[in-house]
Amino acid sequence: MNKYGGNAEAIAALVREAEVHRDVYVDPEVFELEMEHLFPNGWIYVGHASQLAKPGDFITATIGRQPVMASRHTDGSIHVFYNRCPHKGVKIASEPCGNTGKFFRCPYHAWSFKTDGSLLAIPLKKGYEGAGFGDTQANEGLSKVRNVVIYRDFIFARLSASGVSFEDYFGESLSTIDNMVDRSPEGKLAVMATPIRYMHTCNWKMLVENQTDTCHPMVAHESSAGTAVKVWKREQGDSTETPMAVQLYGPFMSPYEFYEQSGIRIWPNGHGHTGVANSIHSNYQDVPGYLDQMVAAYGEQRAHEILGEVRHNTVYFPNIMVKGAVQILRNFIPVAVDKTLVESWVYRLVAAPDKLYERALMYNRFINAPTSIVGHDDLEMYERAQEGLKSNGNQWVNLRRLYDGHEEQDVTAVINGTSERQMRNQFHAWAKFMTMDMDKRVEAAE
Amino acid sequence: MIDEKAITEFIYREAELLDTMQWQDWLDLFHPEGRYWMPLEWQQQDPVLQPSLMYEDLLLLKVRVERLAGERTFSQKPKSRCHHLLQAPRIVACDPEAGVVKTRTSYIYTETRGDNLERYSGWASHDLLEVGGAIKIKLKRVDLVNFDAPFGNIQLFM
Numbered sequence: 001m002n003k004y005g006g007n008a009e010a011i012a013a014l015v016r017e018a019e020v021h022r023d024v025y026v027d028p029e030v031f032e033l034e035m036e037h038l039f040p041n042g043w044i045y046v047g048h049a050s051q052l053a054k055p056g057d058f059i060t061a062t063i064g065r066q067p068v069m070a071s072r073h074t075d076g077s078i079h080v081f082y083n084r085c086p087h088k089g090v091k092i093a094s095e096p097c098g099n100t101g102k103f104f105r106c107p108y109h110a111w112s113f114k115t116d117g118s119l120l121a122i123p124l125k126k127g128y129e130g131a132g133f134g135d136t137q138a139n140e141g142l143s144k145v146r147n148v149v150i151y152r153d154f155i156f157a158r159l160s161a162s163g164v165s166f167e168d169y170f171g172e173s174l175s176t177i178d179n180m181v182d183r184s185p186e187g188k189l190a191v192m193a194t195p196i197r198y199m200h201t202c203n204w205k206m207l208v209e210n211q212t213d214t215c216h217p218m219v220a221h222e223s224s225a226g227t228a229v230k231v232w233k234r235e236q237g238d239s240t241e242t243p244m245a246v247q248l249y250g251p252f253m254s255p256y257e258f259y260e261q262s263g264i265r266i267w268p269n270g271h272g273h274t275g276v277a278n279s280i281h282s283n284y285q286d287v288p289g290y291l292d293q294m295v296a297a298y299g300e301q302r303a304h305e306i307l308g309e310v311r312h313n314t315v316y317f318p319n320i321m322v323k324g325a326v327q328i329l330r331n332f333i334p335v336a337v338d339k340t341l342v343e344s345w346v347y348r349l350v351a352a353p354d355k356l357y358e359r360a361l362m363y364n365r366f367i368n369a370p371t372s373i374v375g376h377d378d379l380e381m382y383e384r385a386q387e388g389l390k391s392n393g394n395q396w397v398n399l400r401r402l403y404d405g406h407e408e409q410d411v412t413a414v415i416n417g418t419s420e421r422q423m424r425n426q427f428h429a430w431a432k433f434m435t436m437d438m439d440k441r442v443e444a445a446e
Numbered sequence: 447m448i449d450e451k452a453i454t455e456f457i458y459r460e461a462e463l464l465d466t467m468q469w470q471d472w473l474d475l476f477h478p479e480g481r482y483w484m485p486l487e488w489q490q491q492d493p494v495l496q497p498s499l500m501y502e503d504l505l506l507l508k509v510r511v512e513r514l515a516g517e518r519t520f521s522q523k524p525k526s527r528c529h530h531l532l533q534a535p536r537i538v539a540c541d542p543e544a545g546v547v548k549t550r551t552s553y554i555y556t557e558t559r560g561d562n563l564e565r566y567s568g569w570a571s572h573d574l575l576e577v578g579g580a581i582k583i584k585l586k587r588v589d590l591v592n593f594d595a596p597f598g599n600i601q602l603f604m
Contacts, residue, residue: 195497197594198596223516231509358495361494361497362494369499370598370600371499376599380599
């Protein structure tokens, strides 16, 4: 099958203004093209600088399906490279994180590299004398990812040599990351915990879309959140305090009107968030001492501004979602057209009370774990969609809710919170980043 | 006073209740302050300030059990079933005066739904209390051998 490769027109035709063709979710060739074009053209989350506290610390990640790694160099700088030895392609780092000491050493032939990726030594180097080694890419050491931006400790990389700059790509959407970081009295986050990992047998975009789908919680999660509310009402007796668990589950059952008025904000390049005016995270119980810490750190007005911004889910296109109010980042890592690895990270607000970290960890295991009942509800829907979309009866997925017939693209706007506009926004960006280098690349290959 | 045989029988009985989906009887085995814990880290010490897959009290376990039977619980259409294969439980601590016993049981757990079947291995640790002649679960801790692997849905109890 070669229906879509190098055919920007065919790719663009998969996305109509308010519908998308099912091939974006089920066609293996489209998935391959996402790996080749969409992911390299976007700014992809690699990790958090707190995971690279000391020189020699490293983490591994994937951009699309390509293995990359990030390391802290002896001079304190952070570098991102492709995780493969320039010699035979062996992965240099095989663990999610660790400390390599002063240099990386390939376990196959002992080629070694400084922690900035440059070539340190090759055993029996005289074997390369007069062999033209100096002219090869291998001589440069570990191939660098050159477009790396560390924004408030969040490490992002773009694999394509040219493309949209980090600032233009994310623009005002970075305000969600700002808010999450600002919630620490020291303006600092720390990764202390391994992520919860959850394998999904569905296309990665279903997960991304679901982040701003506000018409599903009261339906799909009636079984989990609805039951939690019901059982609590029955069992609470004369208890006056709602347990943290019920505080977290309960708001999922909010009615349509709640989501309608809480709003969605969209940004250019496919980013957007639910929960503009308020969100399901707005009414958690105050944690004693926290507000005082924030007021001491930021002043009365700024502290209230920070804590008053309680966004729900922010999608950073293409494949992460950030919850500032509960300090969670979900990374939707594509594995195959029908397989997605979800890694859900919790950040600790440095210097904030333990209770906030406890709540974030609880939220993460309630919603994002293979053992989470809310997760069971969602995955069931994704799996059924992945199966159902094989049907030829209707080849289009409908994204028309609150579509008014003439939407401007790549704009910032605040809209009714039950709109599917953020999904349309994502697919507009999808077509753009899929095709922006498509024709060019075909010419280069000829 | 509870003896080794009673404890072993109790552990087997618990697995049987899960395998036969007698959820309410299973919940009745828990002490009112009982917890079910699935750690996410190797030899994890703290269930609350370290990440766990599950750390649930009776209220939350009741929610799970009630959800399994719910008319709109679509992830249970069709229903899941499970099978526990247990090694003989080992008593790792025992204080008969206080009525406290800790056991460790190696297991292979199978959960199936529709045409899918998943198999898990690990160790179940029980902190048991004798209350009025009956054995109650204070803590059931389930350590998977590959706790850090990305699983699909685990909907029942190990």
